[in-house]
Amino acid sequence: xxxxxxxxxxxxxxxxxxxxxxxxxxxxxxxxxxxxxxxxxxxxxxxxxxxxxxxxxxxxxxxxxxxxxxxxxxxxxxxxxxxxxxxxxxxxxxxxxxxxxxxxxxxxxxxxxxxxxxxxxxxxxxxxxxxxxxxxxxxxxxxxxxxxxxxxxxxxxxxxxxxxxxxxxxxxxxxxxxxxxxxxxxxxxxxxxxxxxxxxxxxxxxxxxxxxxxxxxxxxxxxxxxxxxxxxxxxxxxxxxxxxxxxxxxxxxxxxxxxxxxxxxxxxxxxxxxxxxxxxxxxxxxxxxxxxxxxxxxxxxxxxxxxxxxxxxxxxxxxxxxxxxxxxxxxxxxxxxxxxxxxxxxxxxxxxxxx
Amino acid sequence: xxxxxxxxxxxxxxxxxxxxxxxxxxxxxxxxxxxxxxxxxxxxxxxxxxxxxxxxxxxxxxxxxxxxxxxxxxxxxxxxxxxxxxxxxxxxxxxxxxxxxxxxxxxxxxxxxxxxxxxxxxxxxxxxxxxxxxxxxxxxxxxxxxxxxxxxxxxxxxxxxxxxxxxxxxxxxxxxxxxxxxxxxxxxxxxxxxxxxxxxxxxxxxxxxxxxxxxxxxxxxxxxxxxxxxxxxxxxxxxxxxxxxxxxxxxxxxxxxxxxxxxxxxxxxxxxxxxxxxxxxxxxxxxxxxxxxxxxxxxxxxxxxxxxxxxxxxxxxxxxxxxxxxxxxxxxxxxxxxxxxxxxxxxxxxxxxxx
Numbered sequence: 043x044x045x046x047x048x049x050x051x052x053x054x055x056x057x058x059x060x061x062x063x064x065x066x067x068x069x070x071x072x073x074x075x076x077x078x079x080x081x082x083x084x085x086x087x088x089x090x091x092x093x094x095x096x097x098x099x100x101x102x103x104x105x106x107x108x109x110x111x112x113x114x115x116x117x118x119x120x121x122x123x124x125x126x127x128x129x130x131x132x133x134x135x136x137x138x139x140x141x142x143x144x145x146x147x148x149x150x151x152x153x154x155x156x157x158x159x160x161x162x163x164x165x166x167x168x169x170x171x172x173x174x175x176x177x178x179x180x181x182x183x184x185x186x187x188x189x190x191x192x193x194x195x196x197x198x199x200x201x202x203x204x205x206x207x208x209x210x211x212x213x214x215x216x217x218x219x220x221x222x223x224x225x226x227x228x229x230x231x232x233x234x235x236x237x238x239x240x241x242x243x244x245x246x247x248x249x250x251x252x253x254x255x256x257x258x259x260x261x262x263x264x265x266x267x268x269x270x271x272x273x274x275x276x277x278x279x280x281x282x283x284x285x286x287x288x289x290x291x292x293x294x295x296x297x298x299x300x301x302x303x304x305x306x307x308x309x310x311x312x313x314x315x316x317x318x319x320x321x322x323x324x325x326x327x328x329x330x331x332x333x334x335x336x337x338x339x340x341x342x343x344x345x346x347x348x349x350x351x352x353x354x355x356x357x358x359x360x361x362x363x364x365x366x367x368x369x370x371x372x373x374x375x376x377x378x379x380x381x382x383x384x385x386x387x388x389x390x391x392x393x394x395x396x397x
Numbered sequence: 398x399x400x401x402x403x404x405x406x407x408x409x410x411x412x413x414x415x416x417x418x419x420x421x422x423x424x425x426x427x428x429x430x431x432x433x434x435x436x437x438x439x440x441x442x443x444x445x446x447x448x449x450x451x452x453x454x455x456x457x458x459x460x461x462x463x464x465x466x467x468x469x470x471x472x473x474x475x476x477x478x479x480x481x482x483x484x485x486x487x488x489x490x491x492x493x494x495x496x497x498x499x500x501x502x503x504x505x506x507x508x509x510x511x512x513x514x515x516x517x518x519x520x521x522x523x524x525x526x527x528x529x530x531x532x533x534x535x536x537x538x539x540x541x542x543x544x545x546x547x548x549x550x551x552x553x554x555x556x557x558x559x560x561x562x563x564x565x566x567x568x569x570x571x572x573x574x575x576x577x578x579x580x581x582x583x584x585x586x587x588x589x590x591x592x593x594x595x596x597x598x599x600x601x602x603x604x605x606x607x608x609x610x611x612x613x614x615x616x617x618x619x620x621x622x623x624x625x626x627x628x629x630x631x632x633x634x635x636x637x638x639x640x641x642x643x644x645x646x647x648x649x650x651x652x653x654x655x656x657x658x659x660x661x662x663x664x665x666x667x668x669x670x671x672x673x674x675x676x677x678x679x680x681x682x683x684x685x686x687x688x689x690x691x692x693x694x695x696x697x698x699x700x701x702x703x704x705x706x707x708x709x710x711x712x713x714x715x716x717x718x719x720x721x722x723x724x725x726x727x728x729x730x731x732x733x734x735x736x737x738x739x740x741x742x743x744x745x746x747x748x749x750x751x752x
Contacts, residue, residue, distance in 0.1 A: 095452040189422055192631075233621065244462045245589045
């Protein structure tokens with residue numbers, strides 16, 4: 043393996059884990075990528091170095107004021123043994139959008155994508171091939187200035203770490219029960235909901251714990267203002283099949299613009315299935331369930347790809363989505379996207395990049 | 398100096414800085430305090446150790462999902478040379494409230510306060526005595542589990558770092574111009590606005606940068622829902638004197654419960670000045686300014702104590718608060734609180750703890 047990047051090698055390579063029992067995000071590869079930013083100097087050349095601890099001053103801003111951004115994407119082992127990425131350019135674009143919202147200096151997307159590809163190339167042997175597995179790629183940027191004043195940092199560190207993963211949900215593609223949250227809020231227009239930043243995620247822990255206690259796998263978030271309109275499920279976008287049409291919340295300024303969501307909408311378009319991106323209220327969803335027109339419901343995101351919703355609970359009342367089984371379209375979408383990702387199905391959209 | 402706590406000593410003490418030109422939060426003392434939490438074991442015994450880098454796994458949750466909490470309080474040098482704290486028990490209580498909102502295990506407030514006092518005691522010589530200076534105390538807790546799954550961490554580290562500081566605002570007690578923000582949002586009911594957690598602070602950077610560009614020192618936040626009701630100014634609570642009465646936004650679920658705010662309300666009560674904690678809209682504020690009944694306006698927080706507002710800008714229009722000078726009551730509140738903090742004025746409320 044060779045690279046044009048600066049590469050500090052280790053001679054202590056880790057043993058590869060058992061591919062049949064991979065957890066999510068707890069095993070990491072031998073190397074990580076690091077880029078630094080200093081005011082006046084811009085982003086440095088990328089450096090590949092052994093995976094290991096990050097040293098931060100106790101006053102480093104990331105530990106106090108949450109100025110962080112991250113991304114999540116995956117490398118897949120194809121059926122013929124190659125490794126490929128799924129729409130990584132979309133993640134780089136979104137990362138820069140998140141940077142803008144969090145007052146972090148933007149970077150050169152092409153250059154950062156090239157560096158990401160080089161890192162994955164070096165760590166190719168870590169991409170698992172067992173059904174449902176992949177190499178999860180986590181780029182993230184942290185603010186490192188040692189200063190307790192509340193203002194944007196003057197220095198940053200950007201890292202990419204890699205983790206061979208199994209399914210995000212132990213349930214796999216099986217339907218989950220979700221809890222409609224009507225007290226806690228994830229995000230609001232004008233806030234940080236459209237950015238992939240840390241604070242959005244821990245803000246949901248209270249609600250997630252409440253949902254878990256009542257036997258629900260995920261939280262369905264409502265809008266912060268009227269507590270009526272559906273936003274996201276857990277940390278995924280959410281889609282419904284109602285009377286033959288797909289309805290999904292429009293990107294209104296508090297919802298993350300998911301790459302899986304985007305891909306699903308493009309797929310549905312190519313299949314001539316009508317898609318409506320609009321406001322959808324919890325009342326409308328309940329009415330559709332009562333009328334029998336709520337045919338399918340599922341979350342969509344990089345970690346789980348597609349996660350079918352078997353039932354939802356709102357104000358103590360539970361509503362089953364049809365038979366409670368994974369819907370046909372949900373299954374077809376899952377199989378098509380994972381099929382394209384793993385090279386089982388031809389990629390007519392040029393979504394994949396072969397390494 | 399002695400302590401009952403575990404104490405790792407350094408023999409390389411730093412030189413003390415020039416007290417007449419202290420920045421805010423960029424100089425740190427010789428020691429910090431550390432307490433760790435591990436699932437099943439609870440919070441460990443506190444350990445005082447030399448101020449130095451924190452080592453984190455690159456997958457440590459704080460770097461990804463923003464599960465953090467912090468506090469801010471000060472130790473003051475009294476006119477007779479002692480050192481005292483101002484209502485530190487309030488900060489410990491609020492910290493536990495923040496822990497609950499962020500799904501971080503609570504700690505024993507008394508034990509943590511005792512440890513804080515021991516640390517400040519050891520670092521007593523770092524408490525400056527020059528006018529307007531103090532030793533800023535920053536307790537903070539970070540989530541340290543190395544795991545990319547989105548859920549509460551199973552391990553935490555709690556630190557206290559200390560920084561001798563001058564005035565937070567270079568303007569000191571001089572009035573500042575503020576910008577009423579009507580696009581970006583700081584917090585919403587059901588969100589994390591009442592918790593002192595990182596994400597709330599970096600969420601405001603975009604608006605702060607916009608305000609700075611137009612020559613404003615601070616942002617005045619409106620409520621996220623109707624964009625009508627006043628919430629906070631910068632990272633301080635805000636109070637207005639209108640027609641002889643003090644009006645301040647009620648703690649409605651998106652506003653931080655400030656210790657300085659609370660102390661001011663208690664002082665005003667003791668002075669028989671009427672205080673109204675209620676909703677106040679930007680329209681009402683503008684009307685009061687036009688009618689000439691808006692007598693004073695100021696922010697209140699630990700860092701700046703009291704920060705007078707000279708004028709505010711809303712939708713391009715600027716409104717001066719009376720003569721644009723620091724109001725009489727604002728000045729009296731500043732002098733009384735800093736007087737109590739530094740022992741110049743008797744403390745009839747038992748707010749101070751002498752070390």
